[in-house]
Each structure stands twice: as C-alpha cells, then as structure tokens.
Amino acid sequence: MEHFFTRLEEIKEIKQTLAKRDWFLGTSGNLSIKVNDHPLLFLVTASGKDKTIHSSSDFLVVDENEQSIWDQTKNPSAEAILHKLIYKNSNAGCVLHVHTIANNLITQSFPTNKEVSFSGSEIIKALGLWEENAEISIPIIPNHAHIPTLGEAFLPHINGNHGAVLIHNHGITVWAETAFEAKKQLEAYEFLFQLTLQSKPTSLSV
Numbered sequence: 733m734e735h736f737f738t739r740l741e742e743i744k745e746i747k748q749t750l751a752k753r754d755w756f757l758g759t760s761g762n763l764s765i766k767v768n769d770h771p772l773l774f775l776v777t778a779s780g781k782d783k784t785i786h787s788s789s790d791f792l793v794v795d796e797n798e799q800s801i802w803d804q805t806k807n808p809s810a811e812a813i814l815h816k817l818i819y820k821n822s823n824a825g826c827v828l829h830v831h832t833i834a835n836n837l838i839t840q841s842f843p844t845n846k847e848v849s850f851s852g853s854e855i856i857k858a859l860g861l862w863e864e865n866a867e868i869s870i871p872i873i874p875n876h877a878h879i880p881t882l883g884e885a886f887l888p889h890i891n892g893n894h895g896a897v898l899i900h901n902h903g904i905t906v907w908a909e910t911a912f913e914a915k916k917q918l919e920a921y922e923f924l925f926q927l928t929l930q931s932k933p934t935s936l937s938v
C-alpha cells in the first residue's frame with residue numbers, strides 16, 4: 733500500500749507541474765503510472781476532466797481491460813488502451829500524453845507513418861543518447877478516432893522500456909520506467925519541437 737501511495741503522489745505531482753505549463757488545454761492529455769505488474773494495475777486520469785484542477789478523484793485504478801476496479805462513477809481516460817498496450821509490451825512504469833501547439837505543428841510538417849528525427853542538440857542526452865551527434869527519431873502515426881485502431885497503429889512502435897509516439901495533429905505519448913524519466917523525456921521532446929520550430933529548417937530531417 734505504501735508503494736501505491738508513493739506512485740499516486742508521483743503522478744499527482746507531474747499533473748500539477750504540467751498543468752502549470754498549460755499542457756492540458758481543453759481537458760486534453762492523460763497520465764498514468766503502474767502500481768502492480770501481475771495482474772497489471774495502473775492509475776490513470778479520469779476522462780474529460782479539467783486537468784488543471786486537482787482533486788482526490790483525478791485518478792482511477794484500472795486493470796488490464798482498462799476497467800476501473802473501485803470507482804464506477806467516473807470513466808478512465810478514453811486513451812487508456814494506449815497506456816495498457818505500453819505496460820503490456822514493455823517494462824514502462826509511467827505514460828504521459830499531452831497536446832501542445834509545438835507537438836501538433838511538428839506532426840503537420842511530416843507525413844504520417846514516417847518518423848521525424850532530431851540531432852545536434854545537447855538535450856538529446858536527456859533521452860539517453862550520450863554519443864556525439866546522436867540522432868533521435870519519433871514515429872508519427874495517423875490520428876484514428878477509433879481508439880482500438882489507434883492502438884493497432886501505436887503497438888508496433890512500443891520497442892523498449894522508454895519511447896515516444898507522435899499522433900498526427902493530436903499530441904505525443906511518452907513512456908519510461910519511472911515517472912521521473914517519463915517527465916524528463918517528455919520535456920526533452922517538447923524542447924526539441926520548440927527548438928526546431930523556432931530555428932532554421934536545417935535541424936530537421938525525415
């Protein structure tokens with residue numbers, strides 16, 4: 733139980749920090765953190781809430797079928813299936829999804845089902861790449877309105893315990909083994925998007 737409350741505090745703190753940055757405009761975004769491996773249980777944001785307002789009912793515990801195990805009065809995030817797929821196919825412990833102007837604009841610059849690559853910035857080290865001239869690539873998938881179809885497009889890109897997928901004209905989903913790492917990586921990606929959009933086009937390649 734101590735483990736549960738520690739995880740809850742971690743994800744609440746991330747929600748508060750990201751809310752201060754206006755990364756949950758229009759009720760967008762969803763966050764989760766794993767609380768048990770077998771059976772899979774994770775805390776995930778309730779669907780459709782104003783995520784800049786914080787209360788004790790912000791998160792639900794859901795199982796591997798994305799069903800709330802205690803509270804039936806609220807629905808889990810509509811995108812809980814993506815979080816579930818990540819937890820079932822990696823050792824990730826935390827998943828963060830945000831819509832920002834920068835991550836939307838980046839997807840508009842490139843075709844879907846391709847990837848966008850970044851290099852030449854020190855912040856790439858925050859993504860775990862320490863070699864000189866390291867390059868990081870992020871896939872861009874179509875924004876299927878049917879969430880199981882979105883899940884099918886997402887699944888092939890879950891290739892490790894940390895990673896990221898851009899959804900066209902929608903947002904980014906980032907995962908990592910810990911909440912600290914997931915937040916750090918999300919911030920590094922958003923830094924790269926903003927840097928690229930505000931720089932000359934030469935730092936961007938497909």
Ligand SMILES: CSC[C@@H](O)[C@@H](O)C(=O)COP(=O)(O)O
Nearest residue numbers: 758759760761762779780809810
């Ligand atoms: C209102 S934003 C669009 C939503 O459908 C979705 O993309 C989102 O990020 C938030 O959905 P939610 O069900 O609150 O987790």
Ligand SMILES: [Zn+2]
Nearest residue numbers: 760761831903
């Ligand atoms: Zn979304």
